[in-house]
Amino acid sequence: MEKRSPLATFGLYAAAISACAILLFPIYWMIVTALQPATNLRSYPPQFWPAAPQWNVFGDILAKHPYAMWFMNSILIALATMIMSLAVSILAAYALSRFRLKGGTGLGLFILTSKMLPATLMIIPLFAIFKSVGLVGSLWSVVIAQATLIVPFCTWMLKGYFDTIPPELEQAALVDGCSPLGTIFRIVLPVAAPGLAATALYAFVVSWSDFLFGRTFLTTNDENWTLQMGIASLKGEFVTEWNVIMAGSLMASVPIIIVYLFLERFLVGGLAAGSEK
């Protein structure tokens, strides 16, 4: 590593700081707006620092809108999607990684391709199917619909992680009398924990962020809505109260940002596939 000149060092830090500032400004602006009194938002020039933060906006949104219900629904859907998708994907990914099965390659390709299906097309037949079995309006409809996108990708991601684990470990466990299913849960999964965490994070983030499936299957009653639908509906109201919308958005992104901050290194590591030095 050669030494950098002081000017180059300064330039590097300046570039890094301004990149962060520009790219993160929208998130900062969401926080500042949420804390401003509504009257300040209709004045020029805009205030870049909340002089008198209004914390009661968070209480207001809970009182005026079924926000708690939306939050609960989003959590339930994201957790159910995550658990269901992981359960199915772990088994399939393990099979694709360890066994030379007839049709395994074809299935792998199919899994890859189905990640690229347009969701706006899928909702038409899914709507017809859910309608016929009475699932429209139920949170399960969203969980099942999300599996169409999440299961293929999770399987693909997990197969990548399993491929990096040497099969000798499992063979040793089998010889020692561990059952085949037991080797998956006792040997493979603990070793693949970082990859598992990244895949779980991916499933949770995608599910939490869903708007299309909720908007299509849960429209009937606003108590059934997810957070994303609720926030979108606040924007559509006649008088747009931006501080309320931003407070709602902030609360909807905090859980996901916390999860992201904790698990980022696993996810980036997974996408970068071991190229970190």
Next chain:
Amino acid sequence: MSDTSTQRQGRSLAGLIPSIDFSAPRHRAKFGYLLLAPAVLLMAGIIVYPILLSVNISLQDVRIARVGATGEPWTLKNYAWLFGSSEFWHAIWVTFKLVAVVGGLSVVIGFATAMLVNQKFRGRTAVRLFVALPWAVPEVVATVIWAWMLDSSFGVVNWSLLKLGFVAEPIQFASNPGAAFAAVCFVMIWKGYPLMSIMLLAGLQSIPEEQIQAAKVDGAGPWQRFFYITMPNMLPVVGVTLVMTTLWVFRDFAIIHVLTQGGPIGATTTLSILTFEQSFEFFRMGQGATVGVITMIFCAIISRALVGRMAKSVH
């Protein structure tokens, strides 16, 4: 040896399926198929069957699709409507325009970000964490933040543009077709560049250090190193990220629907928005499915490039 085999027998008897010993070599494959079964059944039920159903719906003159009811007779009416309608051709034009702008700009921003965080400096880990943060922000949240920033009366973007003297009066991002299109691009680039920069960073890190060192020894300057070493090494990665962004723009719904609802006068109506509009706003699911099927064919063609590359890693 006989010890372990009886032990194995005992284990499997106590296990999930008592009759077959899956640890025996000749039953290994059966165990593999058993593990695949839930995924295969699930995908048959929620992916394959719905795709077939949607092709079926696109061939029927139906308003609200149903399962089980005796279907309408097959007809090519929807496809005739599609290829004769100016809306469809306009949606294709908008989609490709969006792909070009969002793909082009986010590859530039993503590449610049990746080059920056690939340098060694203190706090690099934190910077890496922060620049990828928009990836985790839900699309609807990203969209409402930008809608507020781009507000025509009190938005911070218009305020700074006025202040800096770039415009004489506020830009009407909601009602001006060109400005609305730009607004969609802003949100998509902001939401889309992080994943791009993560993938490009991974690509940068996989360039062999020896090549760069050798070029330095031979006296190549930073620009020469960039054009003769970095770029050729990065082209495949850039290709993959571009294909992924293209597919994302083709399929995205939430950003455009929440920001502009496809308006004004169809300026931001992509194929995805048109599919949804036909099916769930005008309740012409036959026509909606037709647009969707065409979109799927586009996506399949585009993803061939990607799948071909990834298929090599299937083994």
